[in-house]
Amino acid sequence: MQQHTTSYGPPHSDRPPERHRLVRKLQSITDLTAEERQALLDLPMTVRSYARGEDIVREGDTPSECCLVLEGFACRYKLLPDGRRQIMAFHTPGDMPDLQSLHIGVMDHSVAAMMPTQAAFIPHTSMRDLTHAYPGLLHAFWRDTLIDAAIFREWLIGVGRRDGHERIAHLICEMLLRFRGVDLAPNDTFKMPVTQADIGDALGLSHVHVNRVLQDLRRDGLITWTNSVVSILDWEKLQKRALFDATYLHQVHEAAA
Amino acid sequence: MQQHTTSYGPPHSDRPPERHRLVRKLQSITDLTAEERQALLDLPMTVRSYARGEDIVREGDTPSECCLVLEGFACRYKLLPDGRRQIMAFHTPGDMPDLQSLHIGVMDHSVAAMMPTQAAFIPHTSMRDLTHAYPGLLHAFWRDTLIDAAIFREWLIGVGRRDGHERIAHLICEMLLRFRGVDLAPNDTFKMPVTQADIGDALGLSHVHVNRVLQDLRRDGLITWTNSVVSILDWEKLQKRALFDATYLHQVHEAAA
DNA sequence: CGATAAATTGACATGGATCAAATACGGTGG
DNA sequence: CCACCGTATTTGATCCATGTCAATTTATCG
Structure with missing residues (x-):
């Protein structure tokens, strides 16, 4: 099912621009030095492409690499024995959905692509070398997993x-700020390539109810949501409707430059 | 409201036995060397007592110490502006509910005692010295926060x-294993000093409904729950009823020796 | 032994689930 | 460019797990 694989060596000049998203992401939640940024860009990684709906990492796996979303959109989910599904996170480019695999052997959930997605795989050994050489990056990665946890709590x-x-x-508010953090929300508009059923599985609602609520939000002029493209029309009112407070995202820079 | 405060210096022989719970807890999720265990016991800490319902750390705080539950029971919670409360975690002795404060400045939620509780406070500086001297403990603490996150997901x-x-x-299953991990569940029995309303706030149910469900579980002979004491009568059936799979707790030792 | 909080019970209300159909829509082959 | 197909969205009708309200009983504790 994997359509395409490329390998990049460390000191390499024609790295795809998407690699910078990792830097952007980390910069949205912490301060990085120039050397740290460069070290991130020099990480060896293998890139693979995934089709919509395809699993990137699967529950039960014991990965020896961390995966990084370069392009596309991914989610973390788990299935109950009878088929009920709970999506527990959405991941934009720049996110490392299984960073935890560095310290937790067995995956207790799966990661899947929600649209054609490119994922980069970084060997655990490289991650360990990196964090050993740059303690500031260790701090950054740990902080990233802690913010992940804060999002689960929210x-x-x-x-x-x-x-x-x-x-x-609330979900829309969160995704706007996270897309902004990686510079993917120009004009308060971003691509949210998920089905209404997916949203239901993420928020514990039925797809029918999601549909009705979305109609309300549109009718009230808060958002627009067509063809997977979300636009925030009234940010103030939307936050109020969501009881949204961005503290839990712990972003230090509204958007990376 | 704080009833009592004591300070322990590092090399000190008459430490309270509860300090060992931290060792037990970490040992239930990772392997520790003898030196690492000793280093944990030597951590400088200040002990404070809290009454039932009292906040130990509050949303908005920027702690300079990590707190460790020595005795008692604590929870992490957040209030919505209109008073709705969500409890997002329960913490047994041995747990460090705000370990995250090491890397995340502002608390995005509060920690409260659910019964008379003793909490120890360890300065961030001491934690940093410790993890610097013992990288294995850094690994252990990071892993602990990752398991925390796995519990949020569950x-x-x-x-x-x-x-x-x-x-x-499911909650009962989880608490049994976690209490076992710190040796506080002899005979599949443990103290769960929470109100039915608290359980409701943790699981997103009303206290009335919690009451009715508990009656069912008792009537079906799965558990006993009186005076805050929970006994598991039929572990197999309880797990089945809960669709429980302990993988997400990532315990490596069923119970520390 | 009151007094206050917690557990329990009953009656009733409802947000959201479920079921079933009817569009719309993106993509594909002709 | 169009017809067609599988998927996603939308709508309507109905149902039910849980919530809400209110009262009663049972701890708990100074």
Whole structure:
């Protein structure tokens, strides 16, 4: 199912521009020195392409590499024995959905592509060398996983205590800021290539209900959502509807330069 | 409101036995060398006591110490502006609920005692010295925060896709294994000093519904729950009812010796 | 022994699920 | 460029797990 594979050696000049997204992402949550940025760009990685719906890492795997989303969109999910699915995270370019595999052997959930996606794989050994050489990057990666956890907590609040409208509005607020963090939300507009059923599985709602709520949000002039493209029309009102407070994202730079 | 404060210097022989719980906890999720264990016991810490319901760390704080639960029971929670509360984690002795404060400045949620609780505070500087001297402990602490995140994900699955019975049964399964990990669940029995309303706030249910589900679980002979003491009567059936799979806890030792 | 919090019970209401159909739409082959 | 197909969205009708409200009983504790 993998359509394409390329390998990049460390000191290499024609790296794809998408590699910079990792730098952007980390810069949105911490400060990096020039050397650290360069070290990130020099990481050896293997790139693979995935089709929509394809698994990138699977529950039960014991990866020896970390994966980095270069292009596309991915999610982390788990299936219950009877088929119910819970999506627990969405991942934009620049995210490393299984960074945890560095310290946790067995995957307790899967990672899948939600649109044609390019993922880069970085050997654990390289990651360890890197964090050994640059303690600041160790700090950055650990912090990244901690922010990941903060996002899980916020989602937990959502499914536990927010109603349908708040949940969906909240997700949109979060995704706007995260896409902004990697410079992928010009004009408060970004690509959200997910099905209404996917949103339901992420927020603990049925796809029918998601549809009705989205219609409300559109009717009220808060957003536009067509062809997987989301536009925020009224950021203030949307945040209010979502009871949104961005603290939990712990971004230090609104958007990387 | 703080009733009592004691300070321990590093090389000190009459440390309270509860300090060992941190060692137990970490040992339940990783392997420690003798030196690492000793280094943990030598950590300087200040002990404070908290009454039931009292906050130990509060949303918005920027702690300069990490807190460790020595005795008692704590939770992490967040309030929505209108008063709805979501509890996102329970913490047994041995847990460090705000380990994250090492790398994330601002608390995005609060930590509270759910019964009279003793918490130890370890300066961030000491933690940094420790992890610098013992990289194995750095690995252990990072791993601990990652398992924390895995637990959030599992709770997310619960509120998102499990019904009331599964959710409550699942929580009980999890708490049994975690209490076991710190040697506090003799005979599959442990103290769970929480109100039915608390459970509701943790699992996204109303306290009335929690009450009814608990009655079912008792009637079906799966558990006993009186006076805050939970006993598992039928572990097999309980796991089945909960669709429980312990992988996500990533415990390497069923119980520390 | 009150007093206050927690657990329990009953009656009733509802957000959101489920089921089933009817469009719309993106992609593909002709 | 169009006809067609599988998928996603939308709509309507109905149902139910859980919520809400209110009262009663049972701890718990000074």
